[in-house]
Amino acid sequence: MTLLSSQLLVFSALHRRAPPTLFPWTNPTTTHTAPSLCSPVQLGQPRLPRFVAAAVAEDLLYNAGATVGVLGGGYALVRAFDELTRRNILNQGLSRKLVHILSGLLFLISWPIFSNSPKARYFAAFVPLVNCLRLLVNGFSLTSDEGLIKSVTREGDPLELLRGPLYYVMILMLCALVFWRESPVGVVSLAMMCGGDGIADIIGRRYGHTKIPYNEKKSWAGSISMFGFGFLVSIGMLYYYSVLGHVQLDWESTVPRVAFISFVATMVESLPITKVVDDNISVPLVTMALAFFTFHY
Structure with missing residues:
Protein backbone atom coordinates (compact mmCIF):
# COMPACT_ATOMS: atom_id res chain seq x y z
CA MET A 1 0.00 0.00 0.00
CA THR A 2 3.04 2.32 0.18
CA LEU A 3 3.22 2.59 -3.59
CA LEU A 4 -0.51 3.22 -3.81
CA SER A 5 -0.37 5.94 -1.17
CA SER A 6 2.55 7.69 -2.91
CA GLN A 7 0.76 7.57 -6.27
CA LEU A 8 -2.37 9.07 -4.75
CA LEU A 9 -0.27 11.84 -3.22
CA VAL A 10 1.28 12.63 -6.62
CA PHE A 11 -2.15 12.72 -8.20
CA SER A 12 -3.43 14.97 -5.43
CA ALA A 13 -0.47 17.32 -5.91
CA LEU A 14 -1.14 17.56 -9.66
CA HIS A 15 -4.68 18.64 -8.96
CA ARG A 16 -3.59 21.22 -6.45
CA ARG A 17 -1.27 22.79 -9.04
CA ALA A 18 -4.02 23.14 -11.62
CA PRO A 19 -7.43 23.35 -9.94
CA PRO A 20 -10.43 23.30 -12.26
CA THR A 21 -12.24 26.59 -12.74
CA LEU A 22 -15.95 26.07 -12.47
CA PHE A 23 -16.78 29.77 -12.84
CA PRO A 24 -14.34 31.53 -15.22
CA TRP A 25 -15.49 35.00 -14.25
CA THR A 26 -14.20 34.54 -10.73
CA ASN A 27 -10.60 34.64 -12.00
CA PRO A 28 -10.14 37.69 -14.24
CA THR A 29 -6.40 37.11 -14.68
CA THR A 30 -6.92 33.79 -16.44
CA THR A 31 -7.16 33.79 -20.23
CA HIS A 32 -9.74 31.34 -21.47
CA THR A 33 -9.75 29.88 -24.94
CA ALA A 34 -12.11 27.50 -26.58
CA PRO A 35 -10.91 23.90 -26.32
CA SER A 36 -9.80 22.19 -29.50
CA LEU A 37 -9.09 18.64 -30.53
CA CYS A 38 -5.32 19.34 -30.58
CA SER A 39 -5.26 21.07 -27.18
CA PRO A 40 -2.50 19.73 -24.89
CA VAL A 41 -5.00 19.70 -22.03
CA GLN A 42 -7.35 17.50 -24.04
CA LEU A 43 -4.54 15.14 -24.99
CA GLY A 44 -3.32 14.86 -21.44
CA GLN A 45 -6.68 14.39 -19.77
CA PRO A 46 -7.16 10.63 -20.28
CA ARG A 47 -3.97 9.80 -18.36
CA LEU A 48 -5.12 10.99 -14.96
CA PRO A 49 -8.55 9.33 -15.00
CA ARG A 50 -6.97 6.00 -16.01
CA PHE A 51 -4.38 6.39 -13.29
CA VAL A 52 -7.00 7.20 -10.66
CA ALA A 53 -9.27 4.36 -11.79
CA ALA A 54 -6.38 1.90 -11.44
CA ALA A 55 -5.50 3.24 -7.99
CA VAL A 56 -9.11 3.10 -6.80
CA PHE A 179 -14.81 6.29 15.38
CA TRP A 180 -12.54 3.98 13.36
CA ARG A 181 -8.86 3.76 14.26
CA GLU A 182 -8.10 7.49 14.42
CA SER A 183 -10.08 7.92 17.67
CA PRO A 184 -9.38 6.34 21.06
CA VAL A 185 -13.12 6.41 21.81
CA GLY A 186 -14.05 3.35 19.76
CA VAL A 187 -10.93 1.48 20.86
CA VAL A 188 -11.67 1.90 24.57
CA SER A 189 -15.38 1.16 24.09
CA LEU A 190 -14.71 -2.17 22.42
CA ALA A 191 -11.96 -3.04 24.89
CA MET A 192 -14.34 -2.56 27.82
CA MET A 193 -17.25 -4.39 26.18
CA CYS A 194 -15.24 -7.34 24.88
CA GLY A 195 -12.41 -7.62 27.38
CA GLY A 196 -13.76 -6.11 30.58
CA ASP A 197 -17.37 -7.30 30.49
CA GLY A 198 -16.38 -10.68 29.10
CA ILE A 199 -13.83 -11.51 31.79
CA ALA A 200 -16.17 -10.27 34.54
CA ASP A 201 -18.63 -13.06 33.78
CA ILE A 202 -15.94 -15.76 33.68
CA ILE A 203 -14.27 -14.74 36.94
CA GLY A 204 -17.56 -13.91 38.63
CA ARG A 205 -19.05 -17.35 37.96
CA ARG A 206 -15.98 -19.16 39.26
CA TYR A 207 -14.89 -17.01 42.18
CA GLY A 208 -17.87 -14.74 42.79
CA HIS A 209 -18.97 -16.06 46.16
CA THR A 210 -19.20 -12.62 47.74
CA LYS A 211 -22.01 -10.68 46.09
CA ILE A 212 -22.33 -6.94 45.68
CA PRO A 213 -24.88 -5.61 48.22
CA TYR A 214 -27.10 -3.87 45.66
CA ASN A 215 -27.07 -6.70 43.08
CA GLU A 216 -27.04 -10.33 44.15
CA LYS A 217 -26.30 -11.46 40.59
CA LYS A 218 -22.97 -9.60 40.52
CA SER A 219 -19.89 -10.28 42.62
CA TRP A 220 -16.92 -8.33 43.87
CA ALA A 221 -14.58 -10.73 42.06
CA GLY A 222 -16.33 -10.14 38.75
CA SER A 223 -16.39 -6.36 39.11
CA ILE A 224 -12.75 -6.13 40.21
CA SER A 225 -11.67 -8.33 37.32
CA MET A 226 -13.70 -6.22 34.88
CA PHE A 227 -12.05 -3.04 36.08
CA GLY A 228 -8.53 -4.47 36.00
CA PHE A 229 -8.77 -6.44 32.78
CA GLY A 230 -10.78 -3.76 30.99
CA PHE A 231 -8.21 -1.14 31.96
CA LEU A 232 -5.25 -3.27 30.83
CA VAL A 233 -6.86 -4.26 27.53
CA SER A 234 -7.79 -0.63 26.83
CA ILE A 235 -4.25 0.58 27.49
CA GLY A 236 -2.81 -2.28 25.44
CA MET A 237 -5.04 -1.51 22.46
CA LEU A 238 -4.30 2.22 22.65
CA TYR A 239 -0.58 1.45 22.74
CA TYR A 240 -1.01 -0.85 19.73
CA TYR A 241 -2.68 1.92 17.72
CA SER A 242 -0.21 4.56 18.86
CA VAL A 243 2.76 2.41 17.79
CA LEU A 244 1.17 2.02 14.35
CA GLY A 245 0.74 5.80 14.19
CA HIS A 246 -3.05 5.94 14.11
CA VAL A 247 -3.44 7.86 17.39
CA GLN A 248 -1.16 10.21 19.29
CA LEU A 249 -1.59 10.23 23.04
CA ASP A 250 -0.14 11.92 26.08
CA TRP A 251 0.27 8.88 28.30
CA GLU A 252 0.50 10.85 31.54
CA SER A 253 -3.06 12.03 31.03
CA THR A 254 -4.30 8.98 29.10
CA VAL A 255 -3.69 6.41 31.86
CA PRO A 256 -5.81 8.16 34.54
CA ARG A 257 -8.52 8.88 31.98
CA VAL A 258 -8.75 5.23 31.00
CA ALA A 259 -8.76 4.22 34.67
CA PHE A 260 -11.68 6.57 35.32
CA ILE A 261 -13.59 5.27 32.28
CA SER A 262 -12.97 1.66 33.36
CA PHE A 263 -14.22 2.40 36.87
CA VAL A 264 -17.46 4.02 35.69
CA ALA A 265 -18.08 1.26 33.11
CA THR A 266 -17.58 -1.32 35.87
CA MET A 267 -20.08 0.47 38.09
CA VAL A 268 -22.64 0.50 35.26
CA GLU A 269 -22.10 -3.23 34.61
CA SER A 270 -22.70 -3.99 38.28
CA LEU A 271 -26.10 -2.25 38.42
CA PRO A 272 -29.26 -4.43 38.56
CA ILE A 273 -30.53 -3.19 35.19
CA THR A 274 -29.70 -6.17 32.97
CA LYS A 275 -33.37 -7.01 32.40
CA VAL A 276 -33.99 -3.45 31.23
CA VAL A 277 -30.76 -2.67 29.34
CA ASP A 278 -28.37 -5.36 28.16
CA ASP A 279 -24.71 -5.06 29.21
CA ASN A 280 -23.72 -5.08 25.53
CA ILE A 281 -25.57 -1.79 25.19
CA SER A 282 -25.10 -0.04 28.55
CA VAL A 283 -21.36 -0.69 28.96
CA PRO A 284 -20.14 0.42 25.49
CA LEU A 285 -22.50 3.40 25.24
CA VAL A 286 -21.49 4.76 28.65
CA THR A 287 -17.85 4.13 27.76
CA MET A 288 -18.27 5.99 24.45
CA ALA A 289 -19.79 9.01 26.17
CA LEU A 290 -17.12 9.17 28.86
CA ALA A 291 -14.26 8.56 26.43
CA PHE A 292 -15.56 11.22 24.06
CA PHE A 293 -15.67 13.91 26.76
CA THR A 294 -12.45 12.89 28.54
CA PHE A 295 -10.38 12.68 25.37
CA HIS A 296 -11.84 15.65 23.51
CA TYR A 297 -12.31 18.19 26.31
Whole structure:
Protein backbone atom coordinates (compact mmCIF):
# COMPACT_ATOMS: atom_id res chain seq x y z
CA MET A 1 0.00 0.00 0.00
CA THR A 2 3.04 2.32 0.18
CA LEU A 3 3.22 2.59 -3.59
CA LEU A 4 -0.51 3.22 -3.81
CA SER A 5 -0.37 5.94 -1.17
CA SER A 6 2.55 7.69 -2.91
CA GLN A 7 0.76 7.57 -6.27
CA LEU A 8 -2.37 9.07 -4.75
CA LEU A 9 -0.27 11.84 -3.22
CA VAL A 10 1.28 12.63 -6.62
CA PHE A 11 -2.15 12.72 -8.20
CA SER A 12 -3.43 14.97 -5.43
CA ALA A 13 -0.47 17.32 -5.91
CA LEU A 14 -1.14 17.56 -9.66
CA HIS A 15 -4.68 18.64 -8.96
CA ARG A 16 -3.59 21.22 -6.45
CA ARG A 17 -1.27 22.79 -9.04
CA ALA A 18 -4.02 23.14 -11.62
CA PRO A 19 -7.43 23.35 -9.94
CA PRO A 20 -10.43 23.30 -12.26
CA THR A 21 -12.24 26.59 -12.74
CA LEU A 22 -15.95 26.07 -12.47
CA PHE A 23 -16.78 29.77 -12.84
CA PRO A 24 -14.34 31.53 -15.22
CA TRP A 25 -15.49 35.00 -14.25
CA THR A 26 -14.20 34.54 -10.73
CA ASN A 27 -10.60 34.64 -12.00
CA PRO A 28 -10.14 37.69 -14.24
CA THR A 29 -6.40 37.11 -14.68
CA THR A 30 -6.92 33.79 -16.44
CA THR A 31 -7.16 33.79 -20.23
CA HIS A 32 -9.74 31.34 -21.47
CA THR A 33 -9.75 29.88 -24.94
CA ALA A 34 -12.11 27.50 -26.58
CA PRO A 35 -10.91 23.90 -26.32
CA SER A 36 -9.80 22.19 -29.50
CA LEU A 37 -9.09 18.64 -30.53
CA CYS A 38 -5.32 19.34 -30.58
CA SER A 39 -5.26 21.07 -27.18
CA PRO A 40 -2.50 19.73 -24.89
CA VAL A 41 -5.00 19.70 -22.03
CA GLN A 42 -7.35 17.50 -24.04
CA LEU A 43 -4.54 15.14 -24.99
CA GLY A 44 -3.32 14.86 -21.44
CA GLN A 45 -6.68 14.39 -19.77
CA PRO A 46 -7.16 10.63 -20.28
CA ARG A 47 -3.97 9.80 -18.36
CA LEU A 48 -5.12 10.99 -14.96
CA PRO A 49 -8.55 9.33 -15.00
CA ARG A 50 -6.97 6.00 -16.01
CA PHE A 51 -4.38 6.39 -13.29
CA VAL A 52 -7.00 7.20 -10.66
CA ALA A 53 -9.27 4.36 -11.79
CA ALA A 54 -6.38 1.90 -11.44
CA ALA A 55 -5.50 3.24 -7.99
CA VAL A 56 -9.11 3.10 -6.80
CA ALA A 57 -9.54 -0.41 -8.20
CA GLU A 58 -6.38 -1.55 -6.42
CA ASP A 59 -7.59 -0.03 -3.15
CA LEU A 60 -11.02 -1.65 -3.47
CA LEU A 61 -9.46 -5.00 -4.27
CA TYR A 62 -7.11 -4.76 -1.31
CA ASN A 63 -9.88 -3.85 1.15
CA ALA A 64 -12.14 -6.57 -0.25
CA GLY A 65 -9.35 -9.08 0.36
CA ALA A 66 -8.91 -7.81 3.91
CA THR A 67 -12.65 -8.14 4.50
CA VAL A 68 -12.66 -11.73 3.28
CA GLY A 69 -9.66 -12.51 5.49
CA VAL A 70 -11.25 -11.07 8.62
CA LEU A 71 -14.56 -12.80 7.88
CA GLY A 72 -12.73 -16.08 7.43
CA GLY A 73 -10.84 -15.60 10.68
CA GLY A 74 -14.02 -14.86 12.62
CA TYR A 75 -15.79 -17.85 11.13
CA ALA A 76 -12.84 -20.11 11.98
CA LEU A 77 -12.82 -18.80 15.56
CA VAL A 78 -16.49 -19.62 16.13
CA ARG A 79 -16.10 -23.04 14.52
CA ALA A 80 -13.07 -23.82 16.67
CA PHE A 81 -14.93 -23.09 19.90
CA ASP A 82 -17.94 -25.00 18.62
CA GLU A 83 -15.69 -28.02 18.13
CA LEU A 84 -14.19 -27.62 21.60
CA THR A 85 -17.69 -27.48 23.05
CA ARG A 86 -18.80 -30.53 21.05
CA ARG A 87 -15.86 -32.53 22.38
CA ASN A 88 -16.65 -31.42 25.96
CA ILE A 89 -13.26 -29.74 26.28
CA LEU A 90 -15.04 -26.48 27.15
CA ASN A 91 -18.51 -26.07 28.59
CA GLN A 92 -20.96 -23.99 26.61
CA GLY A 93 -20.90 -21.03 29.04
CA LEU A 94 -17.12 -20.66 28.96
CA SER A 95 -17.02 -21.15 25.19
CA ARG A 96 -19.64 -18.43 24.71
CA LYS A 97 -17.71 -15.93 26.83
CA LEU A 98 -14.38 -16.70 25.15
CA VAL A 99 -16.02 -16.07 21.78
CA HIS A 100 -17.44 -12.83 23.25
CA ILE A 101 -13.96 -11.72 24.30
CA LEU A 102 -11.84 -12.88 21.39
CA SER A 103 -14.08 -12.14 18.40
CA GLY A 104 -14.46 -8.45 19.29
CA LEU A 105 -10.82 -7.96 20.21
CA LEU A 106 -9.59 -9.71 17.06
CA PHE A 107 -11.91 -7.50 15.02
CA LEU A 108 -10.42 -4.46 16.74
CA ILE A 109 -6.87 -5.69 16.12
CA SER A 110 -7.67 -6.25 12.44
CA TRP A 111 -8.49 -2.60 11.64
CA PRO A 112 -4.91 -1.67 10.67
CA ILE A 113 -5.00 -4.42 8.03
CA PHE A 114 -7.30 -2.24 5.93
CA SER A 115 -5.96 0.57 3.76
CA ASN A 116 -5.73 4.25 4.62
CA SER A 117 -8.63 5.08 2.31
CA PRO A 118 -11.55 6.89 3.98
CA LYS A 119 -13.79 4.11 2.63
CA ALA A 120 -11.83 1.37 4.40
CA ARG A 121 -14.03 1.62 7.49
CA TYR A 122 -17.04 0.52 5.44
CA PHE A 123 -15.24 -2.64 4.38
CA ALA A 124 -14.36 -3.34 8.01
CA ALA A 125 -17.94 -2.70 9.13
CA PHE A 126 -19.12 -5.22 6.56
CA VAL A 127 -17.71 -7.99 8.79
CA PRO A 128 -20.09 -7.40 11.75
CA LEU A 129 -22.86 -6.64 9.26
CA VAL A 130 -22.57 -10.17 7.86
CA ASN A 131 -22.67 -11.56 11.41
CA CYS A 132 -25.65 -9.34 12.16
CA LEU A 133 -27.54 -10.87 9.23
CA ARG A 134 -26.57 -14.38 10.36
CA LEU A 135 -27.95 -13.66 13.83
CA LEU A 136 -31.20 -12.30 12.42
CA VAL A 137 -31.71 -15.24 10.08
CA ASN A 138 -30.99 -17.80 12.80
CA GLY A 139 -32.76 -15.83 15.52
CA PHE A 140 -36.00 -15.81 13.54
CA SER A 141 -35.44 -19.52 12.77
CA LEU A 142 -35.35 -18.92 9.02
CA THR A 143 -32.41 -21.32 9.08
CA SER A 144 -30.60 -23.17 11.83
CA ASP A 145 -26.86 -23.04 12.48
CA GLU A 146 -26.40 -25.23 15.54
CA GLY A 147 -22.73 -24.28 15.85
CA LEU A 148 -23.54 -20.59 16.00
CA ILE A 149 -26.37 -21.11 18.49
CA LYS A 150 -24.24 -23.22 20.82
CA SER A 151 -21.31 -20.82 20.65
CA VAL A 152 -23.07 -17.55 21.49
CA THR A 153 -26.24 -18.38 23.48
CA ARG A 154 -26.71 -19.32 27.13
CA GLU A 155 -29.59 -21.76 26.88
CA GLY A 156 -29.41 -22.76 23.22
CA ASP A 157 -32.55 -20.77 22.38
CA PRO A 158 -32.33 -19.11 18.92
CA LEU A 159 -34.26 -16.09 20.23
CA GLU A 160 -31.24 -15.26 22.42
CA LEU A 161 -29.40 -14.34 19.22
CA LEU A 162 -31.70 -11.34 18.84
CA ARG A 163 -30.63 -9.86 22.17
CA GLY A 164 -27.08 -9.76 23.56
CA PRO A 165 -25.23 -11.19 20.53
CA LEU A 166 -27.11 -8.89 18.12
CA TYR A 167 -26.39 -5.82 20.25
CA TYR A 168 -22.75 -6.91 20.39
CA VAL A 169 -22.21 -6.97 16.62
CA MET A 170 -24.14 -3.71 16.22
CA ILE A 171 -21.73 -2.01 18.62
CA LEU A 172 -18.80 -3.41 16.65
CA MET A 173 -20.28 -1.94 13.48
CA LEU A 174 -21.02 1.41 15.15
CA CYS A 175 -17.46 1.82 16.47
CA ALA A 176 -15.94 0.99 13.09
CA LEU A 177 -18.15 3.44 11.20
CA VAL A 178 -18.19 6.35 13.65
CA PHE A 179 -14.81 6.29 15.38
CA TRP A 180 -12.54 3.98 13.36
CA ARG A 181 -8.86 3.76 14.26
CA GLU A 182 -8.10 7.49 14.42
CA SER A 183 -10.08 7.92 17.67
CA PRO A 184 -9.38 6.34 21.06
CA VAL A 185 -13.12 6.41 21.81
CA GLY A 186 -14.05 3.35 19.76
CA VAL A 187 -10.93 1.48 20.86
CA VAL A 188 -11.67 1.90 24.57
CA SER A 189 -15.38 1.16 24.09
CA LEU A 190 -14.71 -2.17 22.42
CA ALA A 191 -11.96 -3.04 24.89
CA MET A 192 -14.34 -2.56 27.82
CA MET A 193 -17.25 -4.39 26.18
CA CYS A 194 -15.24 -7.34 24.88
CA GLY A 195 -12.41 -7.62 27.38
CA GLY A 196 -13.76 -6.11 30.58
CA ASP A 197 -17.37 -7.30 30.49
CA GLY A 198 -16.38 -10.68 29.10
CA ILE A 199 -13.83 -11.51 31.79
CA ALA A 200 -16.17 -10.27 34.54
CA ASP A 201 -18.63 -13.06 33.78
CA ILE A 202 -15.94 -15.76 33.68
CA ILE A 203 -14.27 -14.74 36.94
CA GLY A 204 -17.56 -13.91 38.63
CA ARG A 205 -19.05 -17.35 37.96
CA ARG A 206 -15.98 -19.16 39.26
CA TYR A 207 -14.89 -17.01 42.18
CA GLY A 208 -17.87 -14.74 42.79
CA HIS A 209 -18.97 -16.06 46.16
CA THR A 210 -19.20 -12.62 47.74
CA LYS A 211 -22.01 -10.68 46.09
CA ILE A 212 -22.33 -6.94 45.68
CA PRO A 213 -24.88 -5.61 48.22
CA TYR A 214 -27.10 -3.87 45.66
CA ASN A 215 -27.07 -6.70 43.08
CA GLU A 216 -27.04 -10.33 44.15
CA LYS A 217 -26.30 -11.46 40.59
CA LYS A 218 -22.97 -9.60 40.52
CA SER A 219 -19.89 -10.28 42.62
CA TRP A 220 -16.92 -8.33 43.87
CA ALA A 221 -14.58 -10.73 42.06
CA GLY A 222 -16.33 -10.14 38.75
CA SER A 223 -16.39 -6.36 39.11
CA ILE A 224 -12.75 -6.13 40.21
CA SER A 225 -11.67 -8.33 37.32
CA MET A 226 -13.70 -6.22 34.88
CA PHE A 227 -12.05 -3.04 36.08
CA GLY A 228 -8.53 -4.47 36.00
CA PHE A 229 -8.77 -6.44 32.78
CA GLY A 230 -10.78 -3.76 30.99
CA PHE A 231 -8.21 -1.14 31.96
CA LEU A 232 -5.25 -3.27 30.83
CA VAL A 233 -6.86 -4.26 27.53
CA SER A 234 -7.79 -0.63 26.83
CA ILE A 235 -4.25 0.58 27.49
CA GLY A 236 -2.81 -2.28 25.44
CA MET A 237 -5.04 -1.51 22.46
CA LEU A 238 -4.30 2.22 22.65
CA TYR A 239 -0.58 1.45 22.74
CA TYR A 240 -1.01 -0.85 19.73
CA TYR A 241 -2.68 1.92 17.72
CA SER A 242 -0.21 4.56 18.86
CA VAL A 243 2.76 2.41 17.79
CA LEU A 244 1.17 2.02 14.35
CA GLY A 245 0.74 5.80 14.19
CA HIS A 246 -3.05 5.94 14.11
CA VAL A 247 -3.44 7.86 17.39
CA GLN A 248 -1.16 10.21 19.29
CA LEU A 249 -1.59 10.23 23.04
CA ASP A 250 -0.14 11.92 26.08
CA TRP A 251 0.27 8.88 28.30
CA GLU A 252 0.50 10.85 31.54
CA SER A 253 -3.06 12.03 31.03
CA THR A 254 -4.30 8.98 29.10
CA VAL A 255 -3.69 6.41 31.86
CA PRO A 256 -5.81 8.16 34.54
CA ARG A 257 -8.52 8.88 31.98
CA VAL A 258 -8.75 5.23 31.00
CA ALA A 259 -8.76 4.22 34.67
CA PHE A 260 -11.68 6.57 35.32
CA ILE A 261 -13.59 5.27 32.28
CA SER A 262 -12.97 1.66 33.36
CA PHE A 263 -14.22 2.40 36.87
CA VAL A 264 -17.46 4.02 35.69
CA ALA A 265 -18.08 1.26 33.11
CA THR A 266 -17.58 -1.32 35.87
CA MET A 267 -20.08 0.47 38.09
CA VAL A 268 -22.64 0.50 35.26
CA GLU A 269 -22.10 -3.23 34.61
CA SER A 270 -22.70 -3.99 38.28
CA LEU A 271 -26.10 -2.25 38.42
CA PRO A 272 -29.26 -4.43 38.56
CA ILE A 273 -30.53 -3.19 35.19
CA THR A 274 -29.70 -6.17 32.97
CA LYS A 275 -33.37 -7.01 32.40
CA VAL A 276 -33.99 -3.45 31.23
CA VAL A 277 -30.76 -2.67 29.34
CA ASP A 278 -28.37 -5.36 28.16
CA ASP A 279 -24.71 -5.06 29.21
CA ASN A 280 -23.72 -5.08 25.53
CA ILE A 281 -25.57 -1.79 25.19
CA SER A 282 -25.10 -0.04 28.55
CA VAL A 283 -21.36 -0.69 28.96
CA PRO A 284 -20.14 0.42 25.49
CA LEU A 285 -22.50 3.40 25.24
CA VAL A 286 -21.49 4.76 28.65
CA THR A 287 -17.85 4.13 27.76
CA MET A 288 -18.27 5.99 24.45
CA ALA A 289 -19.79 9.01 26.17
CA LEU A 290 -17.12 9.17 28.86
CA ALA A 291 -14.26 8.56 26.43
CA PHE A 292 -15.56 11.22 24.06
CA PHE A 293 -15.67 13.91 26.76
CA THR A 294 -12.45 12.89 28.54
CA PHE A 295 -10.38 12.68 25.37
CA HIS A 296 -11.84 15.65 23.51
CA TYR A 297 -12.31 18.19 26.31
